[in-house]
Amino acid sequence: MNDLDARLLAAHAAGDRAALVALYTEAGDQAATVDAACFYLTQAYVYALELGHAAVPELHARLKAEGRV
Numbered sequence: 001m002n003d004l005d006a007r008l009l010a011a012h013a014a015g016d017r018a019a020l021v022a023l024y025t026e027a028g029d030q031a032a033t034v035d036a037a038c039f040y041l042t043q044a045y046v047y048a049l050e051l052g053h054a055a056v057p058e059l060h061a062r063l064k065a066e067g068r069v
Helices: 003-014 017-030 034-051 056-065
Strands: none
């Protein structure tokens, strides 16, 4: 398990949705394929929507650019 996986699991365990937005965005940035990136960015987007997070417009734009929204 890499460091990002461990941080994601810890954030899930702690219920830290703000950290999940950042961590899933980071995972999307590091993903090897567009499909994987969009999966992670979708997770970030869902948590961001729940929180009313400032990253919502950026995440939406990134997903829309890939035809996912």
